[in-house]
Every structure is written in structure tokens, then in C-alpha cells.
Amino acid sequence: MPDIALREGERIDDLQVAGYRIIQHPGRFRFGTDAVLLQNFARLPRRAYAVDLGTGTGILPILLCARGKDLRFEAVELQGPCADMARRSVALNGLSDRVRVHEMDLKDAPERLGRGAFDAVLCNPPYGRRGGVLHNPSQELALARHEIATDLQTVVRSAALLLKNGGRFFLIHQADRLPEIARLLHEQGAPLKRLRLVYTAPGKRALLALCEAVKQAGEGCEVLPPLFLKDETGGTSEELARIYAGERTV
Numbered sequence: 001m002p003d004i005a006l007r008e009g010e011r012i013d014d015l016q017v018a019g020y021r022i023i024q025h026p027g028r029f030r031f032g033t034d035a036v037l038l039q040n041f042a043r044l045p046r047r048a049y050a051v052d053l054g055t056g057t058g059i060l061p062i063l064l065c066a067r068g069k070d071l072r073f074e075a076v077e078l079q080g081p082c083a084d085m086a087r088r089s090v091a092l093n094g095l096s097d098r099v100r101v102h103e104m105d106l107k108d109a110p111e112r113l114g115r116g117a118f119d120a121v122l123c124n125p126p127y128g129r130r131g132g133v134l135h136n137p138s139q140e141l142a143l144a145r146h147e148i149a150t151d152l153q154t155v156v157r158s159a160a161l162l163l164k165n166g167g168r169f170f171l172i173h174q175a176d177r178l179p180e181i182a183r184l185l186h187e188q189g190a191p192l193k194r195l196r197l198v199y200t201a202p203g204k205r206a207l208l209a210l211c212e213a214v215k216q217a218g219e220g221c222e223v224l225p226p227l228f229l230k231d232e233t234g235g236t237s238e239e240l241a242r243i244y245a246g247e248r249t250v
Contacts, residue, residue, distance in 0.1 A: 004092045010085070012092070017246040018066035022057055023089045029082050031059035033229070033240075034172050034208065035124050039063040040243045041196060041210040041250055042122055042170040046070055050120040051113060051162050053106040053155060054078070058086030060122055061099045066246065073099045074118075076109050078150075107154050110161035121159040122170045125152065127177075152177065153184055160188035160215060169213040175206035190215040196224040196250065202232060224250060 006012070010025050024030045039060055044050060047070040052060045055075035064071055075090075077083040083103040090099045104112060106123075152173070159169040169190055173181055175197055182192045194212035199205070210227075228237045239249050 004088045007085075015063065015066075016244070017063060020062055020066055020093045021089070022059060022062060023085050023092065024057055025085070029057050029085055031057055035059045036063070036243060037198060037208070037210060037227070038122060038124050038170060038172045039067075040248060041172075041212070042120070043168065043212070044068070044071060044120050048072070048119040049117070050074075050122060051076060051109060051118050051159075053109065053121060053123040053158060054125055054150075055086050055101065056082055056124075058089045058099065058101060060124070062089060062093060062095065065093075065095055065098055067248075071098065074109075074113050075099055075101045076104055076106050076113075077101065078103070078105055106150055106158050109158050113162065115161050116164050118162045118167055119164060120168045120170065121162050123155050123159060124172050125150065125155045127174050152180065156181075156184040156188050156190075159213075160185075160190045163190065163215040165216045167215050169211075169215070171211045171213070173209055173211070175209045178209045178211075181209065181211060185211075185213045191217055191219060192221050193217055194222045194224065196227055198227045198229065201228055201230040201234070 009027060010023055012021050013024055014021055046068060049072050052073055052075045055061065055077045058075055061073035061075050075086060077086055080103055083101050087101040090096055090101060163169060185192050190213040192211055193214045196210040197206040198208035198210065200207055227239060229240050231237045242249055
């Protein structure tokens with residue numbers, strides 16, 4: 001793999017999948033468990049042409065490229081330093097011919113990348129509600145975690161415009177916003193078709209919702225068995241360990 005220059009404070013982490021690595025900054029941009037869960041949940045056609053809205057460090061396209069050599073991605077990121085990091089991570093893994101990183105607002109993606117041009121869209125968006133309390137003094141982290149520069153409605157609308165009829169939208173979000181998610185998807189003509197709830201441990205309330213919507217699909221939703229992040233002893237669950245090892249579990 002090529003040598004890629006690192007900026008101050010950056011490091012290269014081994015993803016433990018297909019020999020791929022990623023550039024991260026411990027104090028600024030790092031991917032989390034949510035992205036790993038979403039890539040495991042996503043079902044992409046063999047030759048899918050997909051968009052990742054809010055790609056961050058590029059983790060979703062990189063992990064998904066390990067699953068299929070014919071997958072291609074347009075990765076959209078608002079923050080310039082993060083887009084630069086993602087672009088260099090893509091080059092580090094020799095994926096520049098399969099993943100293109102665009103520095104832009106995700107609301108502009110349909111016009112700039114093509115309406116109705118994609119087989120799939122993925123998004124791990126900011127969770128914090130617009131107007132809610134900000135818990136991150138860093139502007140970069142605040143933008144990544146709170147609805148400041150975008151919101152759920154904009155995410156869903158952009159995804160629906162990007163998709164072909166029959167195209168799939170994969171989203172991870174807070175479980176308590178599931179009614180809002182389902183309503184917005186229905187309004188944009190891409191109803192919720194597949195759902196998996198994520199729990200920290202058995203006996204706890206649902207933490208996250210993994211959602212698959214299909215553009216111009218009929219009604220009816222498949223609800224998958226729950227995913228637990230920890231087992232009864234408080235350790236990492238067997239399934240989560242398998243997911244981090246690169247195994248498909250759904």
C-alpha cells in the first residue's frame with residue numbers, strides 16, 4: 001500500500017479486515033461502533049453504486065469495499081479536514097478508483113451527484129436534535145454529533161432523491177426517534193422495510209435503530225431479532241465481536 005503523509009496528531013489504525021487501514025485523529029475525528037453496525041446491517045447489490053452521506057473518515061465505504069470488489073461509492077463530507085482525512089485513507093488502501101470523496105453539504109448531493117442515479121445510500125448522521133443542548137465544545141465534534149449543519153428531514157430527503165426506484169437507504173439513528181424516521185421515510189416515498197433494534201444489554205431499553213428503506217416499495221416491515229452490544233456478564237457480546245472481526249451476522 002502507498003505511503004500517505006500524516007498531519008499533526010494523526011495515526012493509522014488497522015481495521016483488521018482485508019488488510020485495510022484508516023487514518024484517524026484521536027482528539028478530533030474517529031469512527032465509532034455505530035458505523036461498524038451499519039456496515040454489517042447494510043445489504044448492497046453485488047455491483048452497487050452507492051452514496052455515503054456524512055462519510056466522516058471514510059469508514060463505511062472502506063469497510064464495505066472489503067465485502068465486494070465491484071462496489072463503488074461517492075462519499076460526501078461537509079468538513080474539509082475530515083474529507084481530506086477520508087480521501088487519504090481511501091488512497092492508503094488503494095481504493096481511489098472505487099471511492100470518491102466530495103467536500104459538500106449533503107443537501108446538495110442529489111443535484112451534484114445525480115438524482116435517481118444510485119442503488120443505495122447509507123448514513124450515520126448526527127443524533128442530537130436541532131436546538132438541543134450541545135455537549136461538545138469542539139465545533140468539529142459538535143457538527144458530527146448534533147443537528148447543526150443538517151437534520152434528519154434533510155438526510156431522508158437527500159437519500160430519497162439520490163436513489164433509483166427500488167434503491168435502498170440504510171440508516172442508523174437513536175431508537176427513540178423511530179416514529180419520526182418512519183414518518184419522514186413514508187413522506188419521501190421510501191417506506192421502512194427492515195428494522196433491527198440495538199440494545200446495550202439484555203433487559204435495557206433500545207438504544208439504536210438500524211433501518212432499511214426502499215424507494216417506491218409497498219408497505220410492510222421485517223423486524224429482525226435484537227442486537228445486544230454486551231452480554232449478561234457485561235462483556236462484549238459474541239455477535240458484536242463477530243461483527244468487529246468482519247463477519248456478516250444479518
